[in-house]
Every structure is written in C-alpha cells, then in structure tokens.
Amino acid sequence: MVTAVSQTRLDALIEALRRLPGVGVKSAQRMAFHLLQHDREGAEQLAEALGGALRAVHHCERCHTFTEAAICDICSDESRDARQLCVIESPADQAALERTGSYHGFYYVLMGRISPLDGIGISELGGLSMVQRALDGKVEEVILATSFTAEGEATAHVLAEGLKAQGVRVTRLARGVPAGSELEYVDLSTIAHAMVDRR
C-alpha cells in the first residue's frame, strides 16, 4: 500500500532523530516536520555532513581526539611542551582549555568518563592506551582535568592510581571558587574545598 510506505519514511526519520542524545519522541517529531516543511536545505546539509564526518573523522593515534589526519593538529605541533600531558573527557573540554591559553603541553582525550551504570569502565575508555601514552619517556607530569562530578572524580582516581604506580607525577586541576562569583551563592562543597586548598 502506498501510504504505508509514506508512514514508514517519515517514521524512519523520526526514529533516527530519536537516537540523538536528549531527543525524545516529541522533539524528534518537531525536528522532522521542521526539516521537511521549512528547511529541506538544512536536512540535505545535515545528511551530507553526517556522511562526510563518518567517512573522514576518526581518532588521533596519539591523543585519541577526533581528527581527519593520522595525528591531530595539536599532537603534530612540535613547539608544544612534551613534558606535560593533560587528560580530559572530550574535545569540547580540550577546546575550552586551549581558549584559556594557560596550557602548552599535549592532551589525551578519553572521549567519556567511567560510568559503571552504562558499563563504561577504564578499559572501554581507552584508559590503558592513555597510560601507555603517558609513559613515552618524555611526559613528566600528567594533569588530570576530568570533570568534578562523581564520575569524573572516579575516572581521575582510577587513572591516578595506575599512573602513580608507574612513577609519573600526577596532578589534578585546582578546585575552588569560580572567578567572578559571590561567596554566598557558591555551593558549600566548593567553599569547603577552597578552604582546604587555600594558599
């Protein structure tokens, strides 16, 4: 029947959009209707961008971030300080660190964090290849810059254990009061940490 097919194509699009993180059935419907009704050009662009990224984007052999080359931009930059390796969760975190201009070493991007509930342990994270990366003989300090959430802290803890056993110096980003904040609006756990780590 012709219409059964029709239902299926639109439904297939809605179903595919639902696989995006944070998109439920209502949003997926709204997105599908919007694309088909108001932004067919955007839909084409998205289909092409998906295809292009799938074909070309893979992981950097050294730092595991997304790249189209074998070795990414930052890892091939010989002016960077090979003695420091900063471990982060995502390319977005890397971009944030780069924007600060406060760090000139190399990175290792975990592409996630330990999450026992989702079955993601240190080996799923490529934590072992991270440790190997840290032991290239040049790295003197590994800076753990995973999130300050329960999962990020657990990830940092596990990595720190593994690295310390290998005799590498391991540091963690400082915890404290964010710049520009008024103390009365800062959560108590942050203030407590800032008090302990005062200098």
Added chain:
Amino acid sequence: MVTAVSQTRLDALIEALRRLPGVGVKSAQRMAFHLLQHDREGAEQLAEALGGALRAVHHCERCHTFTEAAICDICSDESRDARQLCVIESPADQAALERTGSYHGFYYVLMGRISPLDGIGISELGGLSMVQRALDGKVEEVILATSFTAEGEATAHVLAEGLKAQGVRVTRLARGVPAGSELEYVDLSTIAHAMVDRR
C-alpha cells in the same frame, strides 16, 4: 593543511545539527561527539532517513499533510464523511485527533500557524488553498482545530472570516476544563471559558 580540513568536517556536522529546532551549539556538539564516538550506526541511519524522506515525502494534494503518494491515506479513504473538514496545524495534531476516534471526516493540515513575527501570514500557510479545499461543494462544516494559543486563535479567526464569507458553517473545538483535572489547578482563563460555554 590536513588538520584544517579535519576541523571543518566536524564543525560542519555541528553546524548542520544546530539547524534543528531547539538545538544550540552545546547540544549540537554533544550530538556530534555522541554520534561519532558511540553511535556511528545511528548517524548512518539518520543520514539515510534524511535522504529517503527528502526524496519521497511531499504534501498531499488534497489535505497538504506529508505523504509519499499524490493523495494521502485518509484523503483516499472513501468511507470517511466528506461533509466535514477539520483544519489542524500539524500532522501530529492529526494523529492525536485520529487516536480519539471521535472524528470521521477529512482534514486540512496547515503545516504551521499565522505568526506575524516570523513573517508567516495566511498565504504563507496555504490558507487560500485551504479555503478552496473547503469549497468543493461537499463540505458542509469546517471544524477549526488550531491551537488555543494566541497564534492558533489568530489563525482560526482569519480562516473563519474567510470561510463565513463563502457561506460555509464554521465551528471551533470546545474550550473547557480538561478531563481529569481538579478545578483549583486549572488556569482562570480556562475556567472562565468553561463557565461561558456551560451546557
């Protein structure tokens, strides 16, 4: 430079995802990383679904809803009551009405609503072809089932004016207290409407 290209493919994907309604730069980033890292199959599926829908899905010649045939399922159903035409904003509204089982006439899907701020007037909505559809000689009653928001009400008002001038009977969905609600939690405007329309 190789890496400049790499940046561009990932950025192109993030940019394309941002065109989805309700998706900002952070969500688009999260979606792109998720697809590339954890759900490449989902990304392929989405690219294919977009392509398939773009190629095959267009508007029904009679009711303007999405279909792959010239005339959609409902419009080709001869068992339906040709004397009633229900005007709604979207295929999702149509699906909701169909699920109630309380309506057996035909539909006209506006695919939007009047929104002066976005430059959408009655002609952009295909309101004129809607009026034509209503004047096929068989339609006796047009039921306006646009949303009960300011924009939906404006749309209903404009369509009602046009249709009444042609001598077609025009009705609107009843406004009132939703089933299952306790009066104290219903907003005052709804209660006021329910009081006026009491029966």
